[in-house]
Amino acid sequence: MSIAVPRRVLPVIVLSQFAGTSLWFAVNAVMPDLERAWQLPAGAVGTLTSAVQLGFVAGTLVFALLMVADRFRPQRVFLACALAGAALNALMLAVGGAFGLLVLLRFAVGFALAGVYPVGMKIAASWYRQRLGAVMGILIGALVLGTALPHGLRALAGAAPAGAAADGLAPWHLVIVGVSLLAATGGLATAWLVPDSPQATRGAPITPRALALIWSDRRLRASIFGYFGHMWELYAFYVLVPLIVAGRTTGPAASAVAFWTIAAGAAGCVAGGLLVRRFGSASVANFQLGTSAACCLAAPLLMAAPWPLFLVWLLVWGTTVAGDSPQFSTLTAQNAPPAVVGSVLTFTNCIGFAISVVSIELFVRAAQAWPLAYLLPALAAGPVLGLWMLRPLLRGLPAAGPSAAAPPASR
Template sequence: MLPLMALSLQEAAPGRWSALAGLAFAVVLAMAPWFSAVAVLPQLRVVWRLTDAAASGLTLAVQLGFVLGAVLSAALNLADRVSPQRLILTGALIAAGANLGLLWAGGPTLAAGLRALTGAALALVYPPALKAMSAWFRTGRGTALGVMVGALTLGSALPHLVNGLGGANWRSVIFITSALAALGGLIASRVGDGPYRFPTAPFQPSQAWRALTSRGVGLATLGYLGHMWELYAMWAWFSAFFTGVLVNAGVADPGRGPALATFAVVGVGALGCGLGGLLGDRWGRTRLTTLAMGLSGACALALAGLAGAAPGVVLALSLMWGFWIIADSAQFSTIVSEIADPAYVGTALTAQLALGFTLTAGSIALVPALVRAGGWPLAFVVLAVGPLLGTVAMRRLARTPDAARIAGGRG
């Protein structure tokens, strides 16, 4: 009886909710530079006379930079050898500086390099933040990481809000998002270590490969890849899509409408993350991820059929898509934290994210080509393939022995 009582006391770690609030707020701020250039892309097209290829390059550069940073971090086991708070502070400050450099870039060539550096730096923010918060929660970990990914979602949406409220002053958007990132890193550095800290690991570059090729983590990663195929392509190109919707509806000057609509569609995902975390803890993570990907893929297919509908109809359906497209995201990371080698949880999380963001670069680059070939309906149909295949991987994971270690045995 006494061991059970002791475990119960341990599960309710004092200060875990204040730690979650502090770190989540820090991530909201630190991730603000991610979509800063995308949010002001219409202005940059004019100022720098960007071609379509150059504009796509600025969007892809962040994704590819994140991949490079994540691969190097995983290979060096940084997330398991260095304090998460120190990594987050370092990454946030570098991202803030690189993002601020856009003010003096003068054109797409230097800007692409700065965007890649921003992405690489943010690879030191996101995975360590997930690991740091896992150390504060055993029960309710899915909810906690759902809040963390919700923070990432809000951080990604912030530039669209700043742009929507600030009009065409792209320099203000860049300056504000840089300042927010630096502030986020400083706040994260003040969050203490959780009581369920993972052991410090020795340097073993092969651990990233070992984690991804184990059956349970491998299937969770396949599900995550299906989720990521759709997610960032939708986030990156929704503003362009909704601009077209407004123009086709006879709106001569969409103005701030696309930026504010994009903020709403991306930002509503923060609520989806919260609900997804609660359902993942209570229903089981494989069940929740299957539900979320099924609904997300269905929304994409519905939009493919209604792309020419009235803006209000399109926006309502898009908000539903934005809610479910991210609701499952944290659960893939939570699964890894539960079934991976405890000494290399940070490496496993970083490796999973590296693969996912590698895939997003492909889907982001593919969307413009699909739109040229068959319009937005074709793009949405192709994006829907990812979550539909991801559900297959999660259903298989639910039937493996590893399911007994996920969500307290709920799978």
């Protein structure tokens, strides 16, 4: 049954998702400033990013086990978590360089994000059951733009004026405060402007049976392990982008390049969603995953390439490294048995983000000892594994067991 969807619903959800997820990489965008102001330890960027990822994993499991978005109105959950994340992010300005407190705050921000990103998806799914694939591309594109936003704000803030340190004012303060205000605004917009959908349904409780299905069902295994390979590369790339760019330019210009590199992934998400009807999710994901793997392997040549070629390489990489995300979510939802699709998606996301913690820690620590040109090709290990695992879906392998009856992504 189709319903009339108020025109404001999708724009509000998209903008709120963009605003809320800007909290994710707020620290990464100002890391050079923090290192100068607070003398943070080597590898701090990896530790702080991993703290956010682990907080998100913990929050996702807690929210799913307690069925928070079913017990309470999802819009209110989104609002509460956006406001909490905004406050925790702004509180970073008060820690004065205490690294342990900074790590705890970033973990708490990640926990709050578990009530923003997945809950925003749930709200959208309740309104757009018939064309969720295209909507998911737009929503994950908004997530990517939100991830890039702090770098853009840092570029707009410019260089620190003389005497800024003495006055306690610096451009990076504006970035942190701006991200917090934006996240809070997104939460308020969703709570005030997005009504309850008449199609909203209660989710099923989390069941451990889904963990066994992740390995035993051939088609489900193909899409999930493809996603795991994607996650090995994605967030490690986001963390390394400022380091890659720093070899060619510095200051606000470096932040601008980092912004456009990461933001390009939004175009990849939307374009992939448009191409799905013609080529299918598996083929679109396969192409984008293969292209990002090629960008990893080309790093030794293109790190020192002429500036225009260097920028093209980064933009292509940024476009494809994130562009396959909506398709992996869609494939997993399609191939999971309807009774456990929520559990499968929850466990898959948690494992994927845990994998990202491992890759972030490995590459950030390795970057302290070896040149990036030698390290970046190793990011291709994830996409190559993903391409190998996706083969059954490209061959049209019949589903095993009950997953054959799974519907298109609907939550």
